[in-house]
Amino acid sequence: MKGINDTKIVQQKMGAQLKAARGKIKRPALVQLLICNKKAPVESKAEMTAERLKQWEYGNNPISLEWIPAICDVLHCDVGYLFGDYPEKTREISDICSITGLSPAAAKAIIGDKYDGFRDTRIEALNFLLVSANFENALHEIIMFKDAEREAVSLERAREKTISNLRDISEYHPNVSFLEMISDKRRAADLCEYNLSKSFVFLIEELRRIIDEEVSQNG
Known part of the structure; x- marks a missing residue:
């Protein structure tokens, strides 16, 4: 990280990253979460306060x-995120976004929570979609x-605004064009919606065909 030898710069950078990671979590709430965390240092729990957290964030x-x-x-x-090595909270997310x-x-929707047990299912579904012969048409329709x-x-909305600005509705004169x-x-929007629904029907048909082939090959 640029300025790694400058202690103050490191403190400020890490403080900013910590604040960004905290997001909408209030400092007192985060303090309690930290104290209760299994990785928290037992001997230092009494020293963890909202004020201490604030001083960390301010650098x-x-x-x-x-x-x-x-x-x-x-x-x-x-840890690399806290040191400012990459912009997202994990290296995995940062790499996906960058590439x-x-x-x-x-990116988070793709990989999900690595511990929720559904990551492989998501990846399998996305692999099918991305290589599907019909997915490009679906993307175009989207x-x-x-x-x-x-x-x-x-x-x-422009028409609604025009009408709402009238003092008297009787003053409204429809613009035919x-x-x-x-x-x-x-x-046009309705036609796109119809075509999009057809595109996904084709995807389902393609998925059924693939499954039928896989079952046949496996005997």
């Missing part, structure tokens, strides 16, 4: 090394639907 004091295992365990982050361009939320729906909703434009965009 005024160095985070005690003995507390780092408990911090990482409670906040589900790697694929996916968001952290998408983008087309988002664009068409966004345009339709934007026009509808504008209403036709809304109808066109809505029809």
Whole structure:
């Protein structure tokens, strides 16, 4: 990490990372979680307070090394994250985001919780989707639907705003061309939705075919 020889910079960086990892958890609540954590140093539990945590986050004091295992365990982050070696809370998430361009939320959805027992199932399903002959069509329809729906909703909201700004509803004079434009965009969105539903039907048919082939091959 840049500035690794500068103690103050290290303290401030680690403090900022700790605060980011804490997120919406209140300091007193995090203190209790840390104290109750099995990796917490027994001899230092009495010294762990919200004020101490605050000084760590502000970079005024160095985070005690003995507390780092408990911090990482409670906040589900790697030690490397606390040192600022990578932007996401784990190396795995950071690598996925860096290589694929996916968001952290998408990366987390892919791998899930390594301890929940469903990671292999997620990976198996994603492997099928990504190599499916029909998935590219589904991706195209998803983008087309988002664009068409966004345009339709934007026009509808603009019309609603125009009407809401009128002092008297009787003053409203429908703009025929504008209403036709809304109808066109809505029809386009509905068509994309229909095509998207068909794309996923094809995916199901493809999955059934693959399963049938696998069962046949296995006797």
